[in-house]
Amino acid sequence: xxxxxYRSGKEPHPKEHRVVFKNVDRExxxxxxxxxxxxxxxxxxxxAFGMEPSAITDxxxxxxxxxxxxAGFPAGVKWGFLPPNNEKPVYLICNADxxxxxxxxxxxxxxxxxxxxxxxxAISCFATGAxxxxxxxxxxFPEGAEIxxxxxxxxxxxGYLGKDIQGSGFDLEIYVHRGAGAYICGEETGLIESLEGxxxxxxxxxxxxxxxxxxxxxxxxxxxxxxxxxVKHILEVGGEKWxxxxxxxxxxxxxxxxxGDVQKPxxxxxxxxxxxxGELINDMCGGLxxxxxxxxxxxxxxxxxxxxxxxxxxxGKGDDARELTIWDIPMDFDTLAACGSMAGSGGVIVIxxxxxxxxxxxxxxxxxxxxxxGQCTPCREGSLWMKKITDRVVAGKASPSDIDTLDGVARNxxxxxxxxxxxxxxxxxxxxxxxxRDELVADTDPELEDDFLNAEAITAAANLG
Amino acid sequence: xxxxxxxxxxxxxxxxxxxxxxxxxxxxxxVLHALQHHFGFIEEEAIEWTAAKLDLEPIKVxxxxxxxxxxxQSAPGKYHIRVCRTLSCAMAGSYELMEEICEKADIxxxxxxxxxxxxxxxxxxxxIEFAECLASCGTGPVCLVGDDFHEEVKNVEGLLKQYx
Numbered sequence: 001x002x003x004x005x006y007r008s009g010k011e012p013h014p015k016e017h018r019v020v021f022k023n024v025d026r027e028x029x030x031x032x033x034x035x036x037x038x039x040x041x042x043x044x045x046x047x048a049f050g051m052e053p054s055a056i057t058d059x060x061x062x063x064x065x066x067x068x069x070x071a072g073f074p075a076g077v078k079w080g081f082l083p084p085n086n087e088k089p090v091y092l093i094c095n096a097d098x099x100x101x102x103x104x105x106x107x108x109x110x111x112x113x114x115x116x117x118x119x120x121x122a123i124s125c126f127a128t129g130a131x132x133x134x135x136x137x138x139x140x141f142p143e144g145a146e147i148x149x150x151x152x153x154x155x156x157x158x159g160y161l162g163k164d165i166q167g168s169g170f171d172l173e174i175y176v177h178r179g180a181g182a183y184i185c186g187e188e189t190g191l192i193e194s195l196e197g198x199x200x201x202x203x204x205x206x207x208x209x210x211x212x213x214x215x216x217x218x219x220x221x222x223x224x225x226x227x228x229x230x231v232k233h234i235l236e237v238g239g240e241k242w243x244x245x246x247x248x249x250x251x252x253x254x255x256x257x258x259x260g261d262v263q264k265p266x267x268x269x270x271x272x273x274x275x276x277x278g279e280l281i282n283d284m285c286g287g288l289x290x291x292x293x294x295x296x297x298x299x300x301x302x303x304x305x306x307x308x309x310x311x312x313x314x315x316g317k318g319d320d321a322r323e324l325t326i327w328d329i330p331m332d333f334d335t336l337a338a339c340g341s342m343a344g345s346g347g348v349i350v351i352x353x354x355x356x357x358x359x360x361x362x363x364x365x366x367x368x369x370x371x372x373x374g375q376c377t378p379c380r381e382g383s384l385w386m387k388k389i390t391d392r393v394v395a396g397k398a399s400p401s402d403i404d405t406l407d408g409v410a411r412n413x414x415x416x417x418x419x420x421x422x423x424x425x426x427x428x429x430x431x432x433x434x435x436x437r438d439e440l441v442a443d444t445d446p447e448l449e450d451d452f453l454n455a456e457a458i459t460a461a462a463n464l465g
Numbered sequence: 466x467x468x469x470x471x472x473x474x475x476x477x478x479x480x481x482x483x484x485x486x487x488x489x490x491x492x493x494x495x496v497l498h499a500l501q502h503h504f505g506f507i508e509e510e511a512i513e514w515t516a517a518k519l520d521l522e523p524i525k526v527x528x529x530x531x532x533x534x535x536x537x538q539s540a541p542g543k544y545h546i547r548v549c550r551t552l553s554c555a556m557a558g559s560y561e562l563m564e565e566i567c568e569k570a571d572i573x574x575x576x577x578x579x580x581x582x583x584x585x586x587x588x589x590x591x592x593i594e595f596a597e598c599l600a601s602c603g604t605g606p607v608c609l610v611g612d613d614f615h616e617e618v619k620n621v622e623g624l625l626k627q628y629x
Contacts, residue, residue: 089487101551101598132486139498139535140547140599142612175484180494180535183597197493197525199532216487259553259602266603302552347602349553363552367597370579373532 013268013284017245019253020229021105021269023113031147033154036115042160044235048123049168056127060231062239064251068105069095069186069224070301070345071420072333075231079128079221081211088218092130093195094121096137096144096225097179097186100301101367102347105255105267106225110137110144113229114151118174120228122160123235125172128221133174136191139181148176183371187419188222189214190373201375202419226255247273250332254346258285261292261352270331278327281350292352296436297326299336300344302364303424305431313339341431357436358443361428362390368425376417382409383425390429393440399448400441407433468510474503478518489519493529497536505545506537534582534596542585542592544628548608550595557605557617565621566593566608591625 010025012018023029023039033041048056061076082090094117098106109117117135125133137145152174155161163171182200184190189208190200192215207213214220230252234242243251250272259265263286268275277297281287288294294309307313313324315338329335336343351360369387374380389406392398410429413422433440470478478499485491496518500511507530516523530536537545548554548563567574567584570591574584577594585592601607604616610628618624 098600099598102553102602104600104602107600138600139533140596140609142609143614177484177491178494178498180498180529180533181596182533182535194494195491196488197490197519197529199528257603259605260556265553349602351556355556360552363550363555367551370534370597 015270015275015279015284016268017253017271017274018269019233019245020109020116020226021255021267023116024108024267025112029112031112031114031151033115033151033158036113037158041115042119042155042158044232045119045122045126045160046166048126048235049166049170053127053129056123056231056235059234059239060127063230063234063242064239064249065227065230065234065242066250066252066333067224068226068230068254068346070100070303072343075223075227078211078223079124081209082128082219082221083212086129086219089132090128090130091215091218091220092121092125092128092133093188093191093215093220093222094133094135094225094228095186095188095191095222096135096141097183097191098141098225098345099138099183099186100303100345100347101364102257102259102298102301102349103345104257104259105346107141107144108267109225109229110141111147114148115155116229116232117148117225118151118155118160120230120232121174122155122165122172124221124223124228124231125174126168126170127231130221131171131173133172134177134195134215135174136177136179136185136195138179138185142178145176145178152176182373183367184373184419184421187421190419191222192220199373201373202421204418246271247330247332250334254343256280256331256346256348258348258350260348260350261289261355262350263287263289273330273332273335275331276327277329277331277348280331280348281327285350288350288352289354292354294326294350295353295355296351296357296360298347298349298351298428299329299331300342301347302349302367303427304336304344305341305427306435307339307341308435311435315339356394356443357432357439358390358393361432361440362387362394364428365390368421368428372421372425376422378413378416379422379425382413385409386425386429393443396443396445397448398444400444400446401449402444403433403437403440406440468508468514470500470514471503474499482519490521490525492519493521493526494533497526497530501536506540508538537583539581539583540585541583543590544592544610545583546591546593546608546610547596547599548593549597549599549601549606551598551602553602554599554605554607559606559608562606562608562618562621563593563595566591566625569621570625591628 005027065075066072179185185194189203194200210220246252333343365387369383372383410426413426481495482492512526515526570586572586582594
């Protein structure tokens with residue numbers, strides 16, 4: 001193929017650095033293996049077979065690739081947790097359950113460049129010694145599942161999967177496994193339970209770290225779609241060279257997804273930490289809507305703690321200590337953590353001054369109440385209580401002290417559950433109450449203050465069931 | 466009417482089961498998906514059939530069916546619509562979209578509950594429910610009609626007209 005051009009209106013922004021998304025919205029690109037091979041497809045897999053598996057893991061470690069699914073844990077380190085002298089089978093699972101609200105990047109990789117994912121997975125399987133791998137894809141991507149199955153069949157036919165791949169002696173089967181609409185399946189141990197045909201109740205760590213005791217209690221690697229795609233590119237240029245993109249400890253590129261109150265929502269692959277929140281919103285997304293002002297940003301999927309537009313963040317230590325406004329924040333893992341939130345899954349939700357904070361928080365609480373798996377009492381009960389309280393706030397049927405109750409419920413979930421869903425469900429409430437207490441209280445009714453014993457009646461009266 | 470899985474479908478299911486050489490139980494979700502795709506929902510006989518196929522107690526299948534929002538235990542309409550309810554789509558108007566579809570397709574949602582989230586139109590042509598985040602937050606409001614994905618849905622009449 002000649003120089004790359006993109007479909008009209010879908011051109012990457014000049015501040016983007018496309019690697020994993022190179023072929024997304026590309027003119028003349030399709031999902032066939034012929035197209036993929038015409039651009040050097042599966043060459044890195046062939047190269048991998050000439051290397052020691054441990055050397056591939058070393059390259060991924062050198063690259064400093066941090067997981068793109070939400071936690072930002074270094075992928076090479078995760079692979080390194082596989083037990084030495086292991087005699088059990090090793091499994092690899094691609095987490096394609098993409099369901100963190102605000103996140104919509106894996107969708108485009110799966111739908112437009114499936115072979116990139118399969119090649120990344122095959123290399124990762126060779127590196128970790130896995131001969132059986134699954135792509136756990138959310139049920140709401142029916143077309144994506146079909147595209148992946150077709151791509152796997154093509155790869156089989158061409159000898160990139162199956163027995164003795166390319167004469168290497170390495171065998172690998174990859175299967176697509178569809179979820180069934182449960183957010184908790186994005187949590188890696190919940191995903192594993194689901195793949196075993198059960199309710200996706202997350203497992204407690206320790207001892208159930210997947211690398212030691214995962215699928216069928218065997219060593220298992222679970223990585224996000226975008227993470228696995230990067231493995232191919234790391235092999236192509238070498239870990240060290242790959243790590244020159246991005247910023248120290250926040251290497252490479254990542255895909256940011258912007259939604260909410262901006263002129264042009266969309267996806268942008270950028271060098272991690274090289275683009276600020278201001279550049280992202282104002283330059284890449286065309287700014288806020290006409291006549292609107294920024295109220296808040298949720299920077300890394302709806303679980304991430306909210307940032308208020310007028311906050312000043314103190315980050316860095318010693319000589320590096322500095323103060324940042326929300327516009328100055330470089331979009332990387334470490335700075336967003338230093339600002340008290342997280343880069344998470346890269347889903348940035350922008351909220352302007354036309355929005356009611358109570359309504360926004362209530363929408364988020366509805367999500368977590370619906371998606372709690374119900375295994376741990378604080379989360380099962382608490383997520384529903386938080387929803388019921390914000391239901392009342394939105395309906396004008398809450399008392400001012402309900403906001404304290406709301407905060408108390410959240411703080412009693414956080415840290416008291418088997419998996420990180422407890423934090424995911426309580427951080428929005430904790431941060432909204434901390435940063436927007438006045439606005440939440442303004443939506444309550446002081447005259448209801450002594451009516452607390454009658455909460456059920458208020459709920460019924462407001463038709464909130 | 467007795468529950469009968471067509472030979473072709475059973476062949477497809479048997480092939481799916483081979484994807485799980487370590488444990489047949491892993492095939493619960495794919496078997497249920499295949500049955501739901503064919504029958505529209507998971508009835509009691511489908512649970513028993515799945516259990517027998519995979520050598521499981523029926524409760525092991527029932528607990529899966531009742532957990533996952535993707536499985537339905539009652540008949541949907543000819544076309545099942547899932548409207549994304551979550552934040553970015555809600556900001557883009559998904560609640561309004563839900564209302565408009567219900568109005569134009571003659572669907573009454575007043576009886577829906579957490580455990581019975583689906584409402585069917587009077588003529589049985591459409592059914593609808595809210596879904597949580599469909600992972601297309603940049604193009605809201607979005608919905609799925611059967612397996613078809615629709616983005617930036619503004620024209621409800623045009624959307625419904627595509628389904629005869």
